[in-house]
Amino acid sequence: DAKTTQPNSMESNEEEPVHLPCNHSTISGTDYIHWYRQLPSQGPEYVIHGLTSNVNNRMASLAIAEDRKSSTLILHRATLRDAAVYYCILRAGGTSYGKLTFGQGTILTVHP
Amino acid sequence: DTEVTQTPKHLVMGMTNKKSLKCEQHMGHRAMYWYKQKAKKPPELMFVYSYEKLSINESVPSRFSPECPNSSLLNLHLHALQPEDSALYLCASSQDRGAPREQYFGPGTRLTVT
Numbered sequence: 001d002a003k004t005t006q007p008n009s010m011e012s013n014e015e016e017p018v019h020l021p022c023n024h025s026t027i028s029g030t031d032y033i034h035w036y037r038q039l040p041s042q043g044p045e046y047v048i049h050g051l052t053s054n055v056n057n058r059m060a061s062l063a064i065a066e067d068r069k070s071s072t073l074i075l076h077r078a079t080l081r082d083a084a085v086y087y088c089i090l091r092a093g094g095t096s097y098g099k100l101t102f103g104q105g106t107i108l109t110v111h112p
Numbered sequence: 113d114t115e116v117t118q119t120p121k122h123l124v125m126g127m128t129n130k131k132s133l134k135c136e137q138h139m140g141h142r143a144m145y146w147y148k149q150k151a152k153k154p155p156e157l158m159f160v161y162s163y164e165k166l167s168i169n170e171s172v173p174s175r176f177s178p179e180c181p182n183s184s185l186l187n188l189h190l191h192a193l194q195p196e197d198s199a200l201y202l203c204a205s206s207q208d209r210g211a212p213r214e215q216y217f218g219p220g221t222r223l224t225v226t
Contacts, residue, residue, distance in 0.1 A: 032211045043116075043202050043217030044155060051212070087154060091211040099168065100145075100204075100215060102154035 004088045009107040012078045020073040020106055022088030027068050032091045034100070035062065035073045037084040044087065044102075047073065083110045116218035118203050124224045127193060133221045135186040135203030141216070143209045144186040146178060147202040149220070155202055161186060162209045193225045 005023040012018040024033065035047040048055055048062045050071070055062040061074040075082055085105040092099070116137045125131050135144065143162050147155040160168035161180040175197075177189040186203055200220040206213040 030211070034214070036215075043204075043219050044215075045217065046214035049212065049214065085154075099157055099160070101157065105154055 004090060004103045006086070006088055006103060006106045008104070009109065011109045011111065012075075013111050014080060015077050018075040018078045018082070018108065018110075020075075020086050020088075020108065021070065022072070023070045024088070024090055025069045027090055028092065030092065033062065033064060033068075033071050034089045034091050035060070036087045036089065036100075036102075037082075038087070038105075039081075039084045047086070049091075078108075078110045080110050080112065083108055116203055116205055116216050118201075118218035118221050120221060121219070122222050122224075124226060125190065125193065126226055127195070129193075130189070130191045132190065133188040133201055133203075133223075135188075135205075135218055136184055137205040137216070138184055139205065139207075139216065140183075141205035141207055142183060143206045143213070144180060145204040145206075145215065146186070146188055147204065147217075149200040149202055151199075159188075160209065167209065190223075193223075195225050198223055198225045 032051050034049040036044040037047050038044045048057050048060050050062045050064050063072045085107050087102050087105040119134045145160050146158040149155040157170050158172045159178045164180045175192050179187040200222050202220045204215040204217045206215045
């Protein structure tokens with residue numbers, strides 16, 4: 001499986017934007033970039049995914065580099081509820097069809 | 113309804129016990145997953161079911177036995193577990209196994225093996 005690299009932790013203030021980076025230099029052409037987050041004592045929660053183009057949804061935006069070797073999850077206005085571990089994951093087709101391989105993730109702390 | 117339910121929430125079992133974890137979804141999803149998560153670690157995939165057939169087994173020991181009786185239900189049967197198997201067991205589902213599909217996770221069952 002292609003690997004992702006994320007900072008161990010990041011901090012933000014409430015109501016400020018947060019940019020969470022992810023490097024995936026070995027990404028293949030058919031790998032989708034997925035982001036999930038896990039709040040304390042909960043199961044992971046889907047945030048957003050994309051293939052080549054930038055994506056927006058009600059939770060966040062995903063900016064994908066032109067060469068697809070990196071991406072950035074953008075939370076436009078952080079709230080205390082956004083404090084969680086954020087996982088950047090590559091989902092592949094082929095024989096790995098269906099697998100979701102979590103990396104270590106980024107622990108986001110949001111200060112009031 | 114985008115909910116995946118898991119029962120029980122907590123389970124304590126001895127090494128000679130047999131127990132089962134249950135997962136249910138009513139979203140019409142045809143792919144279901146079991147993950148194991150140790151404390152302060154990311155979830156690790158154990159099994160993938162697609163259209164009620166086992167399609168991925170990540171070399172999980174045979175003391176863990178998955179079962180998918182129908183498209184809404186996924187069980188994980190536990191037998192002769194070890195203390196190191198204590199973890200949070202997460203169930204997830206998705207519309208199908210395709211790479212673009214998002215997975216919906218349940219809250220997990222916290223298992224303690226004594």
